[in-house]
Amino acid sequence: MRVTQSASLTPPLDKQAAQIGEALVRLRQARQVKQSDAALRAGISRATAQRLEHGDPGVALGGILRYLDAIAPGVTLLKLLTGEDPSLVAMEHKLRSQRVRGLTAAELRELDF
Template sequence: MKVTQAAVLSPALLLQAQHMGSALARLRTARGVRQVDAALRAGISRNTAYRLEHGDPGLAMGQVLRYLDAIAPGTTLLQLLFESDPALVALALREQTQRVRGLSAADVEALNF
């Protein structure tokens, strides 16, 4: 009988898996690596890479580690979760310095109490 991990894990553990997946996706984006290229380097399919980045808990730990090594060689899981990679720091800075567009007349009117 096949058991899906998502069905037997607690919500807290599912949230952790999703956090790790989104951290992998952010690192890949920050490093400028395409998903298909990272999957090829890791020796996994693009579908598996997609599942990794979306926090599928049913994937093998070896696949996670190979994918991480394909994106950022030498990076540990601890560094990934603490987002201490220089590319992630630079990405966070770029995200903070984005300009905010002005409100349209309709938006200002909607805010007028």
Template sequence: MRVDQQLTLASKQLGQSAEIAECFVSLRLARHVRQGEAAVRAGLSRATAQRIEKGDPGVAIGALLRYLDAIAPGMTLLKLLNGDDPAILALERRSRPQRVRELSKAEMKALDF
């Protein structure tokens, strides 16, 4: 009989599962890999890839590792969770809001019509 893992885990553990899923999504987006393409490379169904990225705790660890290798060959799960990947860091930098500086008096005068 199949057991729904979401019903058997505490909310803290479900939160950790969601954090792991966010790491997978960030890595995939940072590496510009489509979800379907990563699933095919990993030998998984697209539904399983969706479950991984939604944080389903019932997905086997082997499927997680194959999906990770399909997105970023050679990367370990520990590196993913640490957020050490340069592509993820670049994605985070691009997504941060940029502060707009005020114009100097000379720049304001040049723009005055």
């Protein structure tokens, strides 16, 4: 009988697996790497990459490390989890809300209908 890893994990451990997947997604997006390209570089299928990014605990640790290395060579798992990568910092800065400037009189007239 086959047992799925998520069924055998406690909820806190399942949440940790999901957090690792979310961190991989954020790093991949911050580095602007397509999921299919990262999977190809890591030597895994795209389906496995999707499972990794969804936090499937059944994926081997070696697959996680190869995927991480394919996205950001030299970045350790510890740096991934602490969010120390410069691309993550840059992406967070870019996504922060910015002050909204007021519209000019010409822009207001253009919107008035």
